[in-house]
Amino acid sequence: MCGITGYIGYREAYPIVVKGLQRLEYRGYDSAGIMMYDDGNIRVSKTKGKVSDLEVITNSNEDSKKGNIGIGHTRWATHGVPNDVNSHPHTSMSGNLVIVHNGIIENYDTIKKELVSRGYTFESDTDTEVLVNLIEEVKKQEGCKLGKAVQLALTQVIGAYAIAVFDKTKTNEIVVARLGSPIALGIGKDNKEFFVASDASPFIEYTKEAVYLEDEEMAIIKLGKGIKVRKINDDSLVDTKTQELQMSLEQIEKGGYDHFMLKEIHEQPKAILDTYRGRMLADKGIIRMAGIDDNLKKFTNADRIIIVACGTSWHAGLVAEYLFEDIARIPVEVEYASEFRYRNPIITDKDVVIAISQSGETADTLAAIKLAKSKGAFVFGVCNVVGSSIARETHAGAYTHAGPEIGVASTKAFTTQITVLSLMALKLGKEKGKISTPLFHTYLQTLQLIPNKVEELLKIDDQVKYIASVYKDATNCLYLGRGFNFPVALEGALKLKEISYIHAEGYPAAEMKHGPIALIDENMPIFVIATNKGHYEKVVSNIQEIKSRAGKIIAVVTEGDETVKEIADHVIEIPDTEEAFTPLLTTIPLQLLSYHIAVMLGKNVDQPRNLAKSVTVE
Numbered sequence: 001m002c003g004i005t006g007y008i009g010y011r012e013a014y015p016i017v018v019k020g021l022q023r024l025e026y027r028g029y030d031s032a033g034i035m036m037y038d039d040g041n042i043r044v045s046k047t048k049g050k051v052s053d054l055e056v057i058t059n060s061n062e063d064s065k066k067g068n069i070g071i072g073h074t075r076w077a078t079h080g081v082p083n084d085v086n087s088h089p090h091t092s093m094s095g096n097l098v099i100v101h102n103g104i105i106e107n108y109d110t111i112k113k114e115l116v117s118r119g120y121t122f123e124s125d126t127d128t129e130v131l132v133n134l135i136e137e138v139k140k141q142e143g144c145k146l147g148k149a150v151q152l153a154l155t156q157v158i159g160a161y162a163i164a165v166f167d168k169t170k171t172n173e174i175v176v177a178r179l180g181s182p183i184a185l186g187i188g189k190d191n192k193e194f195f196v197a198s199d200a201s202p203f204i205e206y207t208k209e210a211v212y213l214e215d216e217e218m219a220i221i222k223l224g225k226g227i228k229v230r231k232i233n234d235d236s237l238v239d240t241k242t243q244e245l246q247m248s249l250e251q252i253e254k255g256g257y258d259h260f261m262l263k264e265i266h267e268q269p270k271a272i273l274d275t276y277r278g279r280m281l282a283d284k285g286i287i288r289m290a291g292i293d294d295n296l297k298k299f300t301n302a303d304r305i306i307i308v309a310c311g312t313s314w315h316a317g318l319v320a321e322y323l324f325e326d327i328a329r330i331p332v333e334v335e336y337a338s339e340f341r342y343r344n345p346i347i348t349d350k351d352v353v354i355a356i357s358q359s360g361e362t363a364d365t366l367a368a369i370k371l372a373k374s375k376g377a378f379v380f381g382v383c384n385v386v387g388s389s390i391a392r393e394t395h396a397g398a399y400t401h402a403g404p405e406i407g408v409a410s411t412k413a414f415t416t417q418i419t420v421l422s423l424m425a426l427k428l429g430k431e432k433g434k435i436s437t438p439l440f441h442t443y444l445q446t447l448q449l450i451p452n453k454v455e456e457l458l459k460i461d462d463q464v465k466y467i468a469s470v471y472k473d474a475t476n477c478l479y480l481g482r483g484f485n486f487p488v489a490l491e492g493a494l495k496l497k498e499i500s501y502i503h504a505e506g507y508p509a510a511e512m513k514h515g516p517i518a519l520i521d522e523n524m525p526i527f528v529i530a531t532n533k534g535h536y537e538k539v540v541s542n543i544q545e546i547k548s549r550a551g552k553i554i555a556v557v558t559e560g561d562e563t564v565k566e567i568a569d570h571v572i573e574i575p576d577t578e579e580a581f582t583p584l585l586t587t588i589p590l591q592l593l594s595y596h597i598a599v600m601l602g603k604n605v606d607q608p609r610n611l612a613k614s615v616t617v618e
């Protein structure tokens with residue numbers, strides 16, 4: 001995980017690097033650090049805690065901010081507890097080389113022993129300090145320049161990395177490399193300045209020109225000369241393509257909201273619209289998706305679809321299971337990527353694997369894709385981050401177009417994933433002749449109304465806030481749903497636990513009586529999704545069972561519902577829609593509820609403890 005950033009050029013590097021780190025804090029925020037180079041001096045400032053804690057330190061020493069070259073790091077700890085010493089940047093024993101690293105060096109212990117036998121000593125417990133000293137040792141042994149030393153050192157390394165290395169004896173360059181962790185390079189005018197970052201957000205106000213490194217590539221960034229990219233393993237030069245960034249500054253700022261999560265919840269009407277814009281022509285009864293159109297036979301001839309994902313994206317995958325089986329009549333299996341990759345799954349070239357990921361960088365999902373490809377499956381990606389590793393690794397795909405999601409708890413990523421998956425299910429249902437033309441048209445017309453319905457639904461914020469105030473001190477909560485809304489129950493529970501740290505479980509409503517019902521007493525809030533379609537009567541019976549055990553019921557119902565209103569302690573009404581699309585609506589109040597509870601409990605909503613936005617480690 002972790003975020004890295006760097007600058008080399010003619011501007012003051014400090015504000016660029018620090019602001020960049022703040023934008024990358026979604027990747028980890030256990031500790032933060034920066035190296036500035038100025039007039040022969042390397043100055044490293046680092047601390048446990050957030051970038052704001054780092055600023056307290058640098059503000060007390062103006063010299064620590066000086067210089068036109070800087071590299072920075074915000075950490076999600078893997079090796080070594082988050083403390084000042086383990087924070088990045090790490091410096092080699094001679095003091096000449098400084099590194100920031102995102103990833104894990106798996107064989108660091110073996111390398112460390114070898115370096116210790118050669119007289120190296122270490123201050124931290126990190127794999128990164130081992131790597132920077134390995135580079136130093138190679139440089140010494142080979143008598144080579146930094147770029148070559150980095151390249152040779154990396155051929156000895158097992159693991160994943162995105163690194164930026166600076167050499168005090170070669171002050172017009174920064175060397176970067178990647179394997180398994182992303183690196184974007186920003187190119188300023190006339191090669192007078194360059195930016196390095198885990199994604200492009202730290203440099204969008206300075207340049208729109210970016211180069212994304214691929215796995216096993218490294219770049220030597222030289223002031224006045226430009227960027228030279230080569231393969232780490234065979235030394236061949238890579239012909240890089242510069243991309244024009246589409247991201248804007250407004251998209252990655254809070255825009256008047258207290259938290260990114262709240263902003264992103266409120267962005268959902270537009271995000272859903274952006275997801276189907278240009279793809280769904282409801283009036284003409286057409287769905288156009290290039291990734292499917294170009295590979296139609298793969299989908300229509302598939303024996304089954306296997307969906308691999310993690311966390312919230314896995315929940316979207318579960319919704320897709322209902323969508324694909326119901327609408328397109330294709331058998332679906334939904335797998336945790338982390339399990340799938342290690343259990344020798346049976347996959348054939350008649351399988352289509354769909355990988356769902358907001359970040360497009362999740363290590364387990366990426367590994368699952370590679371495994372599926374090696375077994376001959378056609379792999380399709382549903383990603384939000386354009387140009388991400390998963391987007392590049394899959395045979396074809398569809399972007400969700402949700403825009404940058406900064407809050408660690410996924411919100412708009414989930415609803416836009418469901419939107420893409422709905423379009424896919426409808427398109428395939430039509431192509432396979434499994435859905436009648438009138439029903440297909442009804443679905444398209446209904447889907448088209450969803451953004452307005454979400455907009456309408458967001459107006460219930462005050463009601464949800466009140467409910468949050470009633471249940472904020474609960475220590476355990478249950479979330480129940482059936483059919484399409486069972487995954488929403490799982491997602492509702494995940495949202496609550498990850499940002500408020502209240503224990504919560506999601507269950508299919510009917511499973512409750514096979515165990516969880518024992519937990520119910522007058523202190524237990526139970527959030528039940530009971531929309532008027534699907535298994536409504538069955539869910540009403542489940543609600544009665546809770547009531548007779550004194551549980552507190554908060555029900556999400558379709559507007560105008562009278563039956564549940566009689567029984568439940570609180571009801572939240574959602575607009576009516578087709579059952580298949582109810583998750584796009586029922587999710588919204590549960591997101592708001594988690595948000596308000598976390599705010600009332602004084603939790604850090606956008607950066608919950610122990611989490612990071614993109615999980616690039618196993």
Ligand code: F6R
Binds near residue numbers: 313356613615
């Ligand atoms: C929860 C959350 C995580 C992610 C999971 C997968 O709110 O954000 O559970 O969904 O880490 O991440 P992506 O979708 O980036 O692969």
